[in-house]
Amino acid sequence: MELGMKRISKLEKESIAEFANRLASECNKESTKSRKKGIGQFFTPPLTADFMAGLSNTNKTSVSILDPGAGVGILSAAIIEDLKSKDKVKNINLVCYETDKQVLPYLKLFLQEIKKDLSKEISFEYEIVEEDFVKSNSGSLTSNLNNYDGESKTLFDVVISNPPYFKLNKRDLPLRKFKDIISGQPNIYFLFMAISAKLLSPEGEMIFITPRSFCSGLYYNKFRKWLIGKVNIENIHLFDSRKELFSEQKVLQENIITKFTKNPVDNIKISKTYNGDFSNLETIKVSKNDVVYKSNGHIFFRIPSTREELRVIRELDKLPYNFYRLGIKISTGKVVAFRNKKHLQSTITKDSIPLLWMHNIKNGRISWPASYKNKPLAIRNTDESRWLLLEAGNYVAIKRFTAKEQKKRFVTACIFKDDFKRYGYFALDNMVNYVYREENELSKNQVKGIAKYLGLPIVDLYFRILNGHTQVNASEVYALPFPSLEQLELFGKDDIEVKEILSTKAKEIQRKTFDKKVMKPLYA
Ligand SMILES: C[S@@+](CC[C@H](N)C(=O)[O-])C[C@H]1O[C@@H](n2cnc3c(N)ncnc32)[C@H](O)[C@@H]1O
Missing domain, CATH: 3.40.50.150 (Vaccinia Virus protein VP39)
Known part of the structure; x- marks a missing residue:
């Protein structure tokens, strides 16, 4: 058969699969990356x-x-x-x-x-x-795929x-x-x-x-x-x-x-x-x-x-709580820069409210103001922009995008009431998620405990097994097993160690995971 300028046929000694692959190479030559x-x-x-x-x-x-x-x-x-x-x-x-x-x-x-x-x-x-x-x-499917019996x-x-x-x-x-x-x-x-x-x-x-x-x-x-x-x-x-x-x-x-x-x-x-x-x-x-x-x-x-990953999920699954059961919520920052341009400020004035982006998350805390690629520093506090603001309080901020290749899937910062008390509010770009409790606000130690827990290698590994893409989705964070609020409080206060939160077996995995050479680049 004539294909383009070439005559192609299967060679005597070629297997069917080899022939298909030769055709694929020829076909690829005719196409461009954007077309494909x-x-x-x-x-x-x-x-x-x-x-x-x-x-x-x-x-x-x-x-x-x-x-x-x-x-x-x-x-x-x-x-x-x-x-x-x-x-x-x-x-x-x-x-x-x-x-x-x-x-x-x-x-x-x-x-x-x-x-x-x-x-x-x-x-x-x-x-x-x-x-x-x-x-x-x-x-040929009915409006409800369940009803289609495939007979015809x-x-x-x-x-x-x-x-x-x-x-x-x-x-x-x-x-x-x-x-x-x-x-x-x-x-x-x-x-x-x-x-x-x-x-x-x-x-x-x-x-x-x-x-x-x-x-x-x-x-x-x-x-x-x-x-x-x-x-x-x-x-x-x-x-x-x-x-x-x-x-x-x-x-x-x-x-x-x-x-x-x-x-x-x-x-x-x-x-x-x-x-x-x-x-x-x-x-x-x-x-x-x-x-x-x-x-x-x-x-x-x-x-x-791997067997190790299997043990990780089986052990963490034994923890009795998750965010739903703890009454904790995770939401996405409300500020979409291009939609809210008119409220954003590159210089700080007396009606400014701090606007926090992924780059403001540094070493577990918020570093603000911090100039980065001309990103606006603040949002003007007006009646029209109020819905974009969060009340000063205790939160955990989590970067929404971290790739599989990155060292940590959970990159967090603790935000405490005092941090933004004098502004009354702060705002988050929508590339940042925030963890909070509507009734009975999280205590400072609980915030620290949650951030510390999310930073554990075993929890990081669990999340990678659950989530195969670059987004840290709320639905998957809700599905993460968690210890009780009391334990998170003590963990945040450094009063208890990991082993008291996780079962002994999980603690052992945590150590092995951490020690294993192959895992080191992930957690270094
Ligand atoms: C990812 S390629 C894989 C090709 C081949 N199965 C292989 O494994 O090498 C998907 C193929 O589906 C074809 N395709 C795209 N949309 C289609 C559609 N709606 N119905 C049938 N084929 C489609 C494309 O032209 C392309 O050749």
Whole structure:
């Protein structure tokens, strides 16, 4: 077949997967980074595709496969190779969805060539659906996804997918159909997951590589609840470095591979790759409750990836409180600079109220005024701006954005009543969260105790297991286990040590975690 100026066909000695990868390189040459980003097109690297296919347990003689967002067919190639290697399969039916006109000729060529290649051993039928996977399948779902029984649809034994990732405009979606799973602006990838879960045969399995974001955060809470009612998590795979996976294509986000199945699952297997090396996997088995964590009516998918991390969550889970139970709240600073420009001041006058940004958090306290990149120092106290202000009092300020690579996820500052007493108020930029109690204000020692507790390596590690993204979200802080207010008071006063807050075992983990060389850079 003619593609651009080139004639491409499968080489005699080339495997199906090698051929798919050669096509992907050719296809990539024709595209630009911004085009790929626009349509969410990043091809799966060969070792990752092999690993994903290897997670399939399908052992049937006739297998139906769905590859939504197929690209040139790398994942189809990997799963077909895997099925072939098991020497059992006689018939394969593959359905690929793809919308990109530039990639479609490659996909067509690929499937024609492998049909020829497989013809001696396996009966292989395929269909390329040149339609938007979400739109064309949401049409067959009822307004409530729960009610759709899938009778009129072809169901699949295996769904394997690296779906596109980009935010969708809600106006472009038949939202009624997705009301059970969407809150906020949806990213297309999780709609691929939801539809796929509905298209599985009774013993079907689906293997996805996606951003980790669906595992935590409020936006995906509905989806998580819905998903665990449909399928069971069987495998989770993490990548140690955000840079490693799509490095050639310069994609910088945290990705995970998840395998879900309709079959009952005893243990969830969690593995992790270091530097993209799948030959050296660290795998642990955990129970469903270690991963599917319910707190305050929310569901999170926690991902402990080492035995030590597993012990950390099991131990901290024994603590009896969380912010809800302690009557403590966490909110986001109210000042959005570009919306409140007219109230902001770069010089301090007699009607100024201190405005605090992330850069004012220094060594556990607030350093104000502090000039930084021409950021305004204060906010004018007027009737119109009053709603943006917080009364001087006792609070813990927490930076809202800290990346996985940073030493500490919780960067905090204690704020005491006396700090801003003479102004009566202070204001917080919305990149800063604040922790407070509405009735019975937190005492100074409780504030210190909370900040100290959030700074413990074991709590930091727990949070990383719970939260896979850069935001320190209120919903996940609410889900953190906490000791009682009395203990926080004593801890803040330095009257008790960590070991009296945490169980003895947790204290031991804390020491080991802290001592372990590999952890040192995180906590130094
Ligand atoms: C992240 S790429 C992955 C490609 C391939 N599965 C792989 O693993 O190499 C996602 C693919 O989905 C396609 N795509 C984007 N939006 C789509 C949609 N709404 N329906 C079907 N395919 C879509 C893109 O053109 C792109 O080829």
